[in-house]
Amino acid sequence: MSAATLAPMFAALADETRWSILTALGEGDASASALAQTLPVSRQAIAKHLAVLQEVGLVEPLRVGREVRFRVIGAELSATAAALDEIGRTWDRRLAAIKEIAEGL
Amino acid sequence: MSAATLAPMFAALADETRWSILTALGEGDASASALAQTLPVSRQAIAKHLAVLQEVGLVEPLRVGREVRFRVIGAELSATAAALDEIGRTWDRRLAAIKEIAEGL
DNA sequence: GCTATGTGCAACTCTGGAGATGCATAAGGG
DNA sequence: CCCTTATGCATCTCCAGAGTTGCACATAGC
Numbered sequence: 620m621s622a623a624t625l626a627p628m629f630a631a632l633a634d635e636t637r638w639s640i641l642t643a644l645g646e647g648d649a650s651a652s653a654l655a656q657t658l659p660v661s662r663q664a665i666a667k668h669l670a671v672l673q674e675v676g677l678v679e680p681l682r683v684g685r686e687v688r689f690r691v692i693g694a695e696l697s698a699t700a701a702a703l704d705e706i707g708r709t710w711d712r713r714l715a716a717i718k719e720i721a722e723g724l
Numbered sequence: 725m726s727a728a729t730l731a732p733m734f735a736a737l738a739d740e741t742r743w744s745i746l747t748a749l750g751e752g753d754a755s756a757s758a759l760a761q762t763l764p765v766s767r768q769a770i771a772k773h774l775a776v777l778q779e780v781g782l783v784e785p786l787r788v789g790r791e792v793r794f795r796v797i798g799a800e801l802s803a804t805a806a807a808l809d810e811i812g813r814t815w816d817r818r819l820a821a822i823k824e825i826a827e828g829l
Numbered sequence: 830g831c832t833a834t835g836t837g838c839a840a841c842t843c844t845g846g847a848g849a850t851g852c853a854t855a856a857g858g859g
Numbered sequence: 860c861c862c863t864t865a866t867g868c869a870t871c872t873c874c875a876g877a878g879t880t881g882c883a884c885a886t887a888g889c
Contacts, residue, residue, distance in 0.1 A: 625737070626739075626740055626743060629734045630734075632730070633735040633737075633738045634846090636847080645814065645815055650865075650866090652864080652866080661849060661850085663848080663868095664847065666866080666867080667847080667848085685856045685864080686864090686865055687865080693811070693812030693813060693815035693819075694812065694816065696808050696811060696812030696815070697809050699808060700805040700807075700808035700809035701809070703805035703808065704801070706801060707801030707802035707805060708798060710750055710796045710797065710798035711797075711798035713750065739876090755836090756836080765879090766880085768836095768838095768878080769877070771836080771837080772877075776876095790836080790885070790886045791835055792835085792836070
């Protein structure tokens with residue numbers, strides 16, 4: 620997973636309202652209308668956020684009768700976490716190597 | 725680490741130019757002026773980005789003579805990764821539990 | 830001391846995205 | 860069959876942030 624692949628995911632996670640939505644969905648599947656009754660934003664705004672979240676694979680739509688419920692998916696989040704951890708460790712490995720060389724003088 | 729703490733970090737990571745900066749710094753410490761000679765943006769723009777990155781703890785400034793070099797720090801990234809992974813697993817645990825109940829009927 | 834170069838600060842433009850509003854459409858429930 | 864409710868689409872406003880330019884300041888090197 621490259622930085623170019625990661626950027627859209629981070630853009631999706633950068634919005635507070637989207638975290639509110641994800642947190643709410645973490646309690647159970649819900650439709651845009653249902654979320655709008657809880658969160659202080661309009662249904663249309665939530666629908667847009669859900670589209671963004673679906674785009675990066677964080678949620679998936681489920682048709683239940685005439686409503687569309689959304690479900691959170693943890694897999695993409697875990698995959699992103701793994702990529703982030705790897706990058707962070709790489710940076711710190713470099714610093715450790717430099718420090719080791721410095722001490723070796 | 726809560727969602728409120730995570731959001732600024734993701735906002736910092738959502739920008740492509742900042743990833744370019746982080747990648748460049750991953751190769752070795754550098755000043756804003758040095759980075760400006762490599763990347764297709766002005767020094768001031770890079771300085772702003774570095775300020776953002778420093779704010780979330782991804783880089784730290786190092787005065788070397790009259791220039792200010794920046795160094796990437798992996799710790800915050802790894803901590804963020806751990807938080808993300810935990811959240812992702814929580815979501816999937818919930819789904820697994822639901823599925824189990826459904827099959828138990 | 831003078832000059833080069835590296836930084837810092839301030840103001841400006843401009844685009845993307847978040848949010849709202851209005852309307853059209855579709856599908857349950859009585 | 861009608862009404863209610865959920866969704867979809869288009870348009871508008873507004874603001875944060877990315878980027879630039881210009882200038883002032885500080886400091887290493889000669």
